[in-house]
Amino acid sequence: MAKGLLFILSGPSGVGKGTVCTALRGKLSELVYSVSATTRLPRLGEEDGVNYFFKTREQFLDMMQNDQLLEHAEYVGNYYGTPRDFVERTLESGNDIILEIEVQGALQVKEKFPEGVFIFLLPPSLDELKDRIRGRGTENQATIDHRMSVAVDEINLMEHYDYAVVNDEIDSACKRIESIIVAEHCKVKR
Ligand SMILES: Nc1ncnc2c1ncn2[C@@H]1O[C@H](COP(=O)(O)OP(=O)(O)OP(=O)(O)O)[C@@H](O)[C@H]1O
C-alpha cells in the first residue's frame, strides 16, 4: 500500500492555522490531524487530547528523552512537540496527516521527512495579524507583543517552504490548500 502524505502547515501565531485546519478537516474527512503535546496551560474550552496533550515540563522532557517526539520547539516560554508514533503509524497505514506547527519544528521535520509538503500561511498584513491575535482574546499584551516579534522572524524563513498561502478569507485559503493537496497526489516524482 502507498504511504500517506505528510503536510506541514506553519505560519505566525494568529494567522489562522487552527481555523483553516478545522475548516479543511470539515471538507476532507480522510485528512488526519496530529495533536501536539505542549506545556502551555489550556485556554478556555480547550480539551486534553483534542486541542493538545497538556503536559507538565517534566512529562514533556521525558517524552523528549524517550524519543517520543518527531520534533519539538520552545516557543514564547512553552514547549511544543509532535508525538512521533501517531504520525508514523498514520503514514504507514496510507493516510495523509497534517501538522500545525511553528517554524523551528517544521525545519526539524524537513530534515527527517524532506518529502513532506511544507505550506506557509501568511496574513494579509502585519496589522491584520495583530488584530487577529488581539481579537482572539487569549493572550495578554506582553505575550501578543512577544508573538508579534517572533512572527517577523518566522515570515523571514518562508523560503524553506514549498507553498505560501495568504489567509485573506478562510474559504479561499482552504480552497488553495485543497488544490495543493490534490496536486501533491498527482505528482509523478517526489
Ligand atoms: N481569514 C480570516 N479572516 C479573519 N479572521 C480570521 C481569519 N482566519 C482566522 N481568523 C481569526 O483569527 C484568530 C486567530 O486564528 P487561529 O486561532 O486559527 O490562529 P492560529 O494561527 O492557529 O494561532 P496560534 O498559532 O496562536 O494557535 C481567530 O480569532 C480566528 O477566528
Ligand SMILES: Nc1nc2c(ncn2[C@@H]2O[C@H](COP(=O)(O)O)[C@@H](O)[C@H]2O)c(=O)[nH]1
Ligand atoms: N514546533 C511545534 N509547534 C507547535 C506544535 N503545536 C503547536 N505549535 C505552534 O505553537 C505556536 C503557539 O501555539 P498556541 O496554541 O499556544 O497559540 C503556534 O505557532 C502553533 O502552531 C508542535 O507540536 N510543534
